[in-house]
Amino acid sequence: MAKVGVILVRGYLALLLLFLYLPITVMIVMAFNQSALYQMPFVFDLKWFAALQDNQKLLDAGFNTVMIALINTVIATTLGTLAALAFARYSFRGKTLLQLLLFPPITIPWLIIGNSMLVMFYWIYLGRGLHAMLLGHVALSLPYVIIVVGARFRSFGTTLEEAAATLGASPWQAFWRITVPIMAPGMVAAALFAFAVSFDQFVISYFLAAPGVTTLPVEIYTAIRKGYTPEINAISTVIIVVSMGLMLLVSRFYRFGGER
């Protein structure tokens, strides 16, 4: 390819990355700026992060967010792995239907799913609150877990387990000594994914939050609607660092977008 072409391609990709990262960078820089009105020149100050420590509402929301994300991770990874195991190791009637049923939770806009849950939980007197949010988060995480773990299962097949069986291992031995070690990276990726789905979830939590019982994204949304303060930037910075860090970790175990 001509030299001009190389420069063009690289320049274009650089511009694209600039577009993707510029706003996040500006947002983070402003979290470290002293001015309450985002005024320049830039003066480095950590006071907005310090202020977070005294904001009891935000701390409570942060605690809720992490708790829900952790419980969600355990439940979704366990149930999802079981289902993925069934899909990978058995052929049965209705399998295609079950796999197709994974797509509504991913593809139907969260707005619709969120207010359906609100209506349903109201109807069966389950109400709103952390338990309702957890119900919703697990349902949204399950399809991702099944897909991520399933991809790992498929890339291995059954040969190793069959070999173990031929060499005299009981099914239980084969499961613990072969299947589990093979699956571990897939399950770690799925667990991180599930944590991120819950940690970043806004729409579902927004509809299912009870007055005074919220998560960080819901708290941030409410604050944004009232007006911008560098404190929002500070907590947003914390969130984006955690959420991108999680995805970096996932990418060590799972290749996004198939073959590269």
Next chain:
Amino acid sequence: MRRTVRQRLTVLGLTAPAYLWLTVAIFLPLSAMFCFSFLSALPLPGRSVSFTLDNYRTIFSKQLYLINTKRSLLLGLHVTLGCIAIGYPAALALAKYVRGRWREAVFLLIVLPFWSNGLVRTFSWTMVLRKDALLDWFVRLFVPDAPSLDLLFSYPAILIGLIHAYVPYMILTCYVSLQAIDDSLIEAARSLGASAFTAFRRIILPLSLPGLVAGTILIFVPVIGSFMEPEILGGKEAIMLGPIIERQFTASANWPLGAALSFVLLAIVLAIFAATWPFLRPHLRDA
């Protein structure tokens, strides 16, 4: 015989927990909301309610809801076109002109923000688009006395925010189909005398169409159902289905009407999936 019974029980035991959960949290609620959309009012204790078609009648007769629907569809179209314009060249560059570690690194950098917090990313655009913020500063580098663009709370702001949020989808899906095109096909066309443009039009573009369609669906559907981005970046310009549905469930507490509106939106979504099913099918398989 015994073996199949045992296997059936195993499969049931493995799949039942996950699918029971999905039923309680997704499928039953969707059905419940469908019923709700036919109620005359929110069923509070002691209040008698009846089944009616009034909610749907209101939606299809009032100008307000038609305008909102139209604006949502237009927004979906504009965002999708924007994502194609920005994302397709990037996917082509990554698939055909960048190799090895560089490709992996750029790829990861594109996907990373996509899987991170959407609310925070939307908020971060307010920092760029506000009056006298970075965007105005940049413009004034070239035109010192330029008035503020004041883009925040406008339709273009919603557009920018949503394109930023969804362009990685288009890059991903197009990249997957572009990557699968055998280079020798292109070389053959070129050696037979086709210009670079003809080779693109007759070979690359048709072969990458499935990726283009998949990306379009994956972007169009969530965009017409979005409410947080239009509300944060659009302010009063957020005249779309998403925000109006959200308000029925929060501010105005007219749940039955909100449920009916949600089902109109869902019907649009399902129609889109049905129309593009042949294109989506292979993608579902490898998911």
